[in-house]
Amino acid sequence: xxxxxxxxxxxxxxxxxxxxxxxxxxxxxxxxxxxxxxxxxxxxxxxxxxxxxxxxxxxxxxxxxxxxxxxxxxxxxxxxxxxxxxxxxxxxxxxxxxxxxxxxxxxxxxxxxxxxxxxxxxxxxxxxxxxxxxxxxxxxxxxxxxxxxxxxxxxxxxxxxxxxxxxxxxxxxxxxxxxxxxxxxxxxxxxxxxxxxxxx
Amino acid sequence: xxxxxxxxxxxxxxxxxxxxxxxxxxxxxxxxxxxxxxxxxxxxxxxxxxxxxxxxxxxxxxxxxxxxxxxxxxxxxxxxxxxxxxxxxxxxxxxxxxxxxxxxxxxxxxxxxxxxxxxxxxxxxxxxxxxxxxxxxxxxxxxxxxxxxxx
Numbered sequence: 001x002x003x004x005x006x007x008x009x010x011x012x013x014x015x016x017x018x019x020x021x022x023x024x025x026x027x028x029x030x031x032x033x034x035x036x037x038x039x040x041x042x043x044x045x046x047x048x049x050x051x052x053x054x055x056x057x058x059x060x061x062x063x064x065x066x067x068x069x070x071x072x073x074x075x076x077x078x079x080x081x082x083x084x085x086x087x088x089x090x091x092x093x094x095x096x097x098x099x100x101x102x103x104x105x106x107x108x109x110x111x112x113x114x115x116x117x118x119x120x121x122x123x124x125x126x127x128x129x130x131x132x133x134x135x136x137x138x139x140x141x142x143x144x145x146x147x148x149x150x151x152x153x154x155x156x157x158x159x160x161x162x163x164x165x166x167x168x169x170x171x172x173x174x175x176x177x178x179x180x181x182x183x184x185x186x187x188x189x190x191x192x193x194x195x196x197x198x199x200x
Numbered sequence: 201x202x203x204x205x206x207x208x209x210x211x212x213x214x215x216x217x218x219x220x221x222x223x224x225x226x227x228x229x230x231x232x233x234x235x236x237x238x239x240x241x242x243x244x245x246x247x248x249x250x251x252x253x254x255x256x257x258x259x260x261x262x263x264x265x266x267x268x269x270x271x272x273x274x275x276x277x278x279x280x281x282x283x284x285x286x287x288x289x290x291x292x293x294x295x296x297x298x299x300x301x302x303x304x305x306x307x308x309x310x311x312x313x314x315x316x317x318x319x320x321x322x323x324x325x326x327x328x329x330x331x332x333x334x335x336x337x338x339x340x341x342x343x344x345x346x347x348x349x350x351x
Contacts, residue, residue: 074317076283077255110261134260156277158318160292165285181288 010123030195031073032178033188034166040175045141048104048130051117055130057102058174064099064196069146071107071161072119078103081165081182089124097129098172098197103126106141106148106163108134144168144176171196229262230300230339235332235346237317238310239324245315252324253281254315254346259305267297267337273331276317283311313338324348 042085047056057065065083070078082103095120103120105111108131111119132140141148148163165182170193177196180189224233235256260266271278280295298313300306310316315332324330328348335341 068342074290075281076310076314077285080310102257154294158279158294160294161290162289164288165290166288182285182290 009056021137022192024036026044028104030191032195033184034178034180034192037176038179040171040173040177042173042175043170044143045174046136046143048067048136049113049131050128050130051113052136055128057170060100061174062098062103062172064193065174066099066101066193067104067105067144067168067170068101069141069144069148069163070165071105071163072111072115073107074161077165077182079123081167082127084118084168084186084189086123088193089126091190094191095194096126096168096198099193103127103129104137104140105131106137106146107150108132108137112150118184120124169193169196203215223343225238225342227342229260230266230336230342231261232334232342232344233257233259233278235344237324237328237330237346237348239326239348239350243280251318252317253310254278254317255307255309256315256344256346257305257307258334260300260337262303262339264338265302265304266300266305266339268300268334269297269337271315271332272335273317273330275322275324276320277326278332279318280313281316282313285311297337326350 011071038056043048043057045056047054049055068078068085072078082175085101089099094100095109101120101124102115105116111128113131116131120127120129124145137148140146146164148161150161151159153159165190167180167182167184168176169178171177178192180192222230226232233256234253237252237254239252241254256269258268268280271280280298281309282293282295282298284293295313298306326348330347331343331345333341333343338340
């Protein structure tokens with residue numbers, strides 16, 4: 001009994017410390033996953049072609065924009081990334097209406113606005129597929145730090161395209177806030193988007 | 201007598217069924233297993249080229265290094281591919297052959313070595329069963345059955 005009374009101040013101190021640590025964890029701001037822009041970086045506008053006509057990035061102010069660059073003949077990485085984004089939008093529920101996923105083709109030779117529209121509709125009817133001329137795609141990819149190269153065709157005429165596979169997220173003001181690596185989990189994307197949606 | 205022949209018929213049909221659902225085939229020490237043709241769920245039923253790919257394992261117990269030099273089917277052209285991530289850049293290479301060293305098990309899957317079907321002449325759906333022939337430089341041709349899946 002005497003031992004407990006003697007140790008009581010230490011026990012109280014440890015409890016206080018644990019409570020303080022828990023409070024800190026709870027109050028700590030959510031950290032975005034991937035490469036976080038500090039401060040958020042205003043991005044230049046662009047206009048590309050959708051199946052319904054020209055579309056400008058600036059027309060999505062007040063929405064969070066998720067930008068992914070790839071191509072429809074992409075055998076592996078692009079369809080899995082878009083499938084993950086579809087899952088993320090589904091997890092967001094009603095909040096998904098404030099997020100616009102845009103898939104931009106770097107394969108200006110093969111992908112037309114119509115092909116892009118059909119392709120993205122297979123993942124989510126609200127996704128937007130955009131295509132452009134070589135000079136338009138060169139300009140947009142340069143602005144957004146995207147590397148791409150169309151490889152020489154094989155004997156069957158098929159060519160692959162090397163390209164950055166990360167995903168760019170812009171806030172409601174059109175500022176780049178985070179770049180997600182391609183292996184970002186859908187749960188991480190969902191919590192990041194919830195946070196970005198709630199902050200501006 | 202009648203009962204015996206019924207029993208033999210039953211056993212034979214069970215054996216044939218077991219063989220037909222098995223995805224493991226061995227020949228000359230080369231074992232092909234877990235063969236699936238994957239049409240990603242998001243792409244299933246889409247009205248354009250979906251480029252399904254094959255996942256499988258090749259266990260080379262032949263005692264000699266070998267190479268997969270080709271795959272043929274009656275419903276598509278098959279190509280040997282490798283997806284490589286160089287940092288953030290996704291690169292896909294078309295390969296003439298894929299090494300299968302002796303004593304190793306090579307896994308073909310999304311994001312690495314894979315067999316891709318192109319120029320399809322039939323629409324694959326989950327649950328379909330298809331056949332393909334893998335050709336090795338030393339082990340020769342091995343025909344396997346695969347089930348189509350969406351994952």
